[in-house]
Amino acid sequence: MAMVTILYGSNYCNCNWSHKLFNSNNKILHPSPLIVSASSSSNNNDNDAVSTKSGTSARGRRLLKVREEKQQREYDRVHKYPSWAKVLEDACKDDNELRAVLGDSIGDPELMRKRVEERVRKKGRDFSKSKTGSVLAFKVTFRDFNPLDSYIWFELFGSPSDRDVNLIGSVIQSWYLMGRLGAFNSSNLQLGSSSMEHPLYDADKGFKVMPSSFHDISDVEFQDNWGRIWVDLGTADYFAIDVLLNCLTALSSEYLGIQQVVFGGRGMGDWEEGMTSPDFGYKYFKI
Template sequence: MLPALLPGCLAAPPPPPPLVTTSSTASPSAHLRTLRLPSGLAVSRRAGFGEAARAAATERGAIEEEEEEEEGFPEWGNGDEDEYDHDPEIGDIMGEYFDDPNKAQSRMEERIKKKRHKIVQAKTGSPNPMKVVFNKFDFSNSYIWFEFYHALLPKDVTLICDALRSWHIVGRLGGCNSMNMQLSQLPLDCQRPTYDALEGANTTPTSFYNIGDLEIQDNIARVWVDIGIHEPLLLDILLNALTTINSDHVGIKQVQFGGSEFQNWSEDLKTEEAGYSVHKI
């Protein structure tokens, strides 16, 4: 009875129309739609555009990376990771940073605490200013005497010898010439300093003729010098360096220029058992 009351409503729907293909060997890729980006990058898509948008974003990222390289920004992953070979622990910490920044920060702080003595070194010198005395100092033939607060350690001896050696080299090359101080005589607010090469070449040259070995007896040391000419700038440079050594590295109680005797120095003590040593400058 229902078919009579509802004619056509209960009839079976017609079958769907057959698919039309351009070729009898059509592949699944025939349903794909091809989008061509402005740069010529072809992206095969189905009905949606999400994948095309991602491809466009990827291309934009590549362009931005090229621009960063042109501007001089560092490129990640271009061999920089090789630097971690020098310190594998740093490489391990940096590898965890993107996954767990808090953990990486904690590990870095713990590492700094453990190695603080290597990173930040406390001053080992003296808080007291170094006393400077002149005793008939002759620029061409005199001793320079040093009195330290304690007997020198091997590293302290190395530091003093290096300082004296550097001082001698600069002086021997004529670097301590008070007659040619063009830049230091310019006004403090000078923005574009100039240097007269002709004036510098015509200045009377200076030199540092000779220097002896560093001799040490307990906490007393001396070095013989033959500067050759009267050049106080050489002494100023040495005293500036010794001032820093005294405050930061090795406590120097007193420096004396000139004199054949100093404190309890004995010319008869020439053995290692008596605390005597000689170090080449």
């Protein structure tokens, strides 16, 4: 039952609503009450239950705040994520080289920016080149390679420009000319095994060594992003291949980007024999 507390100055009384506030002469005991306050006999647990249901309890307010903060973070991620960072993320799906540059920074715009800036510092700020080098080492494989009758294949990251064809063609041409002149002859490596503090070279010995030279080579051909040359290394030693790979490593890193080099094999990618029309992506460099 509800209780009523009536205050009259410094006096107060608690009474049940079922009793009238009269004396024996039916006169009101205190005709001018100053303050009337009501209190419920319900316990605190009932109040907490009502507060919880209405979401105004301390725990409810904390949960509501957590949800609001989570929604705000999600909103910021979707609406405030830099557009350039989103472009880089999408590009990584189809670009292995870009994915290698960004690494584990994807999702962190600030770290992504630092990785790109580091890449720019290493490669310079000249973006006018039609191709840039690759930060990835190209793959090297051998498929029944016969040094007297085999193709050497090059897979680039994209279709080469005329400049790229001239670059890789010039490297192959220089390599062939050195081989044709007997440069790759392990029978005469005098300085390679001597001390350079007091180098000595026996010209007569070098003159008497049996010549070792390339026999033949084809023009450099390209169909889309695949290129090839046919070689007959003749009596040249195998370290001619090491020399070629050293040259291609620098070429790939600094200029045009090579995905892989394959020694041997009759066909690679979508290569089609006899397809020599420039309209279908065919290019060549005359050796």
